[in-house]
Structure formats: C-alpha cells, structure tokens
Amino acid sequence: xxxxxxxxxxxxxxxxxxxxxxxxxxxxxxxxxxxxxxxxxxxxxxxxxxxxxxxxxxxxxxxxxxxxxxxxxxxxxxxxxxxxxxxxxxxxxxxxxxxxxxxxxxxxxxxxxxxxxxxxxxxxxxxxxxxxxxxxxxxxxxxxxxxxxxxxxxxxxxxxxxxxxxxxxxxxxxxxxxxxxxxxxxxxxxxxxxxxxxxxxxxxxxxxxxxxxxxxxxxxxxxxxxxxxxxxxxxxxxxxxxxxxxxxxxxxxxxxxxxxxxxxxxxxxxxxxxxxxxxxxxxxxxxxxxxxxxxxxxxxxxxxxxxxxxxxxxxxxxxxxxxxxxxxxxxxxxxxxxxxxxxxxxxxxxxxxxxxxxxxxxxxxxxxxxxxxxxxxxxxxxxxxxxxxxxxxxxxxxxxxxxxxxxxxxxxx
Ligand code: G
Ligand code: G
Ligand code: MN
Numbered sequence: 170x171x172x173x174x175x176x177x178x179x180x181x182x183x184x185x186x187x188x189x190x191x192x193x194x195x196x197x198x199x200x201x202x203x204x205x206x207x208x209x210x211x212x213x214x215x216x217x218x219x220x221x222x223x224x225x226x227x228x229x230x231x232x233x234x235x236x237x238x239x240x241x242x243x244x245x246x247x248x249x250x251x252x253x254x255x256x257x258x259x260x261x262x263x264x265x266x267x268x269x270x271x272x273x274x275x276x277x278x279x280x281x282x283x284x285x286x287x288x289x290x291x292x293x294x295x296x297x298x299x300x301x302x303x304x305x306x307x308x309x310x311x312x313x314x315x316x317x318x319x320x321x322x323x324x325x326x327x328x329x330x331x332x333x334x335x336x337x338x339x340x341x342x343x344x345x346x347x348x349x350x351x352x353x354x355x356x357x358x359x360x361x362x363x364x365x366x367x368x369x370x371x372x373x374x375x376x377x378x379x380x381x382x383x384x385x386x387x388x389x390x391x392x393x394x395x396x397x398x399x400x401x402x403x404x405x406x407x408x409x410x411x412x413x414x415x416x417x418x419x420x421x422x423x424x425x426x427x428x429x430x431x432x433x434x435x436x437x438x439x440x441x442x443x444x445x446x447x448x449x450x451x452x453x454x455x456x457x458x459x460x461x462x463x464x465x466x467x468x469x470x471x472x473x474x475x476x477x478x479x480x481x482x483x484x485x486x487x488x489x490x491x492x493x494x495x496x497x498x499x500x501x502x503x504x505x506x507x508x509x510x511x512x513x514x515x516x517x518x519x520x521x522x523x524x525x526x527x528x529x530x531x532x533x534x535x536x537x538x539x540x541x542x543x544x545x546x547x548x549x550x551x552x553x554x555x556x557x558x559x560x561x562x563x564x565x566x567x568x569x570x571x572x573x574x575x576x577x578x579x580x581x582x
Pocket of ligand 3: 350418450480
C-alpha cells in the first residue's frame with residue numbers, strides 16, 4: 170500500500186511548510202497549498218486521505234472551504250487548525266460534521282509536532298483491515314473508489330463479495346435489543362472494504378439495487394434463522410426472536426416495483442419470518458419526491474403487513490405536512506442532529522419536536538448516532554423509544570453480532 174497522503178491548507182507559507190515537514194517525518198506524503206485555488210486543485214487530482222485546514226486566514230474563509238468540500242462530498246479525514254481559540258474551533262467542527270464532513274480532530278495553534286503526528290496516526294489507524302472487520306469503511310492507498318463500475322458490482326455479486334453488517338437497535342431505557350438495521354458492505358479484492366456511500370447510488374443508476382437488496386435480505390433472513398437456532402442464547406438474554414425487527418434500507422424508487430415486494434413476501438414466508446418483523450427504511454427526501462404516488466404504494470406495502478420507517482428524519486422539514494400523512498410505523502431522527510445534540514440548541518429542538526410529533530401520531534422514534542451517555546440521558550428525558558449508535562454498538566459482522574449478544578448485551582452486564 171502506498172503512503173497515506175496529507176494535504177495542508179495554510180495561508181502562511183512558513184507554517185504550511187513546517188507542518189509539511191512534521192507530517193513527512195511521520196512517514197506520510199505531504200503537500201501544502203497557500204490558497205484556495207491550489208488547495209482544490211490538489212484535492213481533486215491528488216485525493217488526499219487527510220486534510221489539515223487552517224480555519225482563519227486573512228483572505229479566505231475556512232468555513233466556506235468546508236462548505237465547498239461538503240458540496241463536493243469530500244470523504245477525506247479533516248483536521249481543523251486555528252489560533253482563534255477552542256470555542257470557535259469546536260463550533261466549526263460541529264458545523265462541518267452537520268454538513269456530513271469527516272472531521273477527526275481540532276488542533277489549537279500553537280501545537281507541538283507530536284500532537285499532530287498522533288492525530289494523523291489515529292486517523293489512519295482507523296483505516297486498517299482490523300477496523301474493516303468492524304464495518305468501518307477503508308480507503309485504499311489511492312484514496313478513491315471513484316473507479317468502480319457497474320461491471321465491478323456484477324462481479325461482486327458473482328463472487329459473493331457483498332456481505333451484511335448488523336447494527337443493534339435497542340430500547341432507549343432498558344437498552345434491551347429490539348432489532349437490527351441491516352447494512353451492506355463490499356469486500357473488494359483490491360480496494361479492501363468499500364462502504365455503501367461509494368456504490369449504492371451507482372447500483373441505483375445501473376438498475377442493480379433490486380438485486381442488491383434481494384440478496385441482502387436473503388442473507389439477513391438466513392442469519393436470523395441461525396440466530397433463532399441459538400435458542401439457549403436468546404432465552405438466556407430473555408430475547409424472543411418473534412419480537413426482533415429487521416430493518417432494511419430501500420431507495421424511494423423501489424417502492425414502485427410491486428413485484429419486488431412479492432419477492433420479499435415470498436422470502437419472509439420461506440424463512441418463517443412474519444411480515445411485521447420486517448421494517449423498510451425510506452429516506453425522507455426520497456419519500457417526498459412523489460408524495461402522492463408514494464402514499465398509495467406505501468399503503469399497499471403496509472397492507473402486506475410490512476412496517477415502514479422514515480430514515481434521516483429532519484433533513485427535509487419543509488414537507489412535514491405531506492410526510493405525516495404517509496402510513497408510517499417509525500421515525501428515525503437523523504444522526505446529524507443526534508451527534509450534535511449536546512452542543513447545539515437547534516439540534517435539541519429538532520429532536521424534541523420530532524419525538525413529540527412521532528408520539529402524537531402514534532409512531533415509534535429511533536435516534537440514530539447516539540455516541541455518548543449524555544446524549545442517551547437527554548433522549549431518555551424526552552421519552553425517545555429506541556436508539557442506535559456507537560454508545561451501544563457500531564454495525565457488526567455476523568460473528569461479532571453473536572459475540573456482542575453474548576458479552577455486551579446490556580441485560581448480561
Ligand atoms: O453503513 P453506512 O453508514 O456506511 O451507510 C451509509 C449510507 O448507505 C446510509 O445512508 C445507509 O442508509 C446506506 N446504506 C447502507 N446499506 C444499504 C443498503 O443495503 N441499501 C441501501 N439502499 N442503502 C444502504
Ligand atoms: O442513513 P442511515 O440511517 O441508513 O445510516 C445508518 C448508518 O449510520 C450506519 O450504517 C452507520 O455506519 C452509521 N452510524 C451508526 N451509528 C453511528 C454513530 O454512533 N455515529 C456515527 N457517526 N455514525 C453512525
Ligand atoms: Mn437507515
């Protein structure tokens with residue numbers, strides 16, 4: 170694997186070059202840009218694994234640079250530096266996270282060489298095969314999966330390179346397991362682990378998403394049947410498999426394909442899983458694109474007994490009135506609000522009103538992206554129903570899921 174690449178943006182050439190030396194001495198490849206134009210040029214062509222960005226520069230606005238990176242769906246790890254003080258750095262970090270950027274740290278100037286090196290080591294450690302097992306997306310040395318094609322994906326189907334990971338959903342109060350969200354991963358022979366962000370959109374465009382989803386559900390049902398077989402484990406944990414939900418993400422346009430839901434039905438029957446244990450997660454913007462036809466299609470789905478959740482809730486509030494008319498069973502509050510709940514009044518307000526709305530409509534609420542105890546306590550105080558997030562478990566492989574059940578299930582603690 171080639172050395173990891175680190176791109177520094179600092180308007181002060183001397184600072185930039187000093188950082189470049191520190192980074193190079195840590196065994197990384199480093200480049201420096203002193204203006205936005207060169208920075209974006211390097212970013213596009215060189216595709217750095219890590220970006221070190223000075224927040225406050227006299228001629229540039231670091232926040233605008235972050236916004237531009239977000240609009241380009243930048244997935245590099247980002248370290249924000251500045252001499253302006255930690256408060257401002259913290260709020261820049263949260264704003265960047267809300268925009269979907271992968272900010273891994275903030276560095277208040279002046280800092281010493283070791284601090285920067287440690288931060289880089291930690292960032293790049295996350296990209297080792299060990300992390301891959303836990304379902305973390307790994308980037309290859311070349312830094313990009315842009316070269317993946319629909320043919321690669323077809324090869325992946327043929328060679329069984331796609332697999333499932335499962336993220337536990339637990340009761341917000343008792344922490345008892347209530348179900349799992351099934352998420353897809355791709356173990357590419359050369360690129361290593363590739364995350365769904367790199368291929369779901371392509372699968373949709375290439376007409377391969379139906380096959381992907383059918384195969385994912387088949388693997389999930391087979392896994393679930395095996396879990397039910399581990400009767401003693403579930404009994405010990407006082408878990409009734411009949412009460413565990415299996416949540417599957419579906420892109421909006423798929424709900425128009427009735428034949429695929431016939432296939433889902435048949436698969437559930439074959440594996441002996443009642444339809445109401447299957448929850449389809451539809452993202453908010455997708456559901457709203459064509460709310461009128463979605464309404465009748467989703468009603469038909471519900472009539473087959475399947476449950477329906479709105480994913481990423483809160484990211485498209487404008488269409489709330491239409492949204493609440495959809496035949497839903499669950500609302501999943503988007504993780505961008507949950508991740509920032511402890512630092513943002515706005516996020517807390519969105520979470521609070523989502524929970525009130527859901528409950529007044531008789532729906533369950535799941536908060537996604539719960540990463541700490543304080544957020545969990547806040548959600549409990551609001552009467553949130555279910556949570557997902559690293560505070561409980563990140564998405565797990567089948568083997569890790571059994572291990573988690575045995576060792577980490579809260580009832581076992
Ligand atoms: O698991 P991860 O956080 O990397 O997922 C990134 C995005 O990809 C999420 O928005 C998630 O909903 C989506 N995703 C993961 N697995 C699937 C899948 O099997 N089908 C679809 N349509 N989307 C998925
Ligand atoms: O878009 P969707 O809600 O389907 O995305 C679910 C994804 O969110 C999961 O695949 C997982 O990778 C990610 N995720 C789950 N828990 C956490 C968490 O605690 N923190 C963060 N940052 N991401 C999480
Ligand atoms: Mn989801």
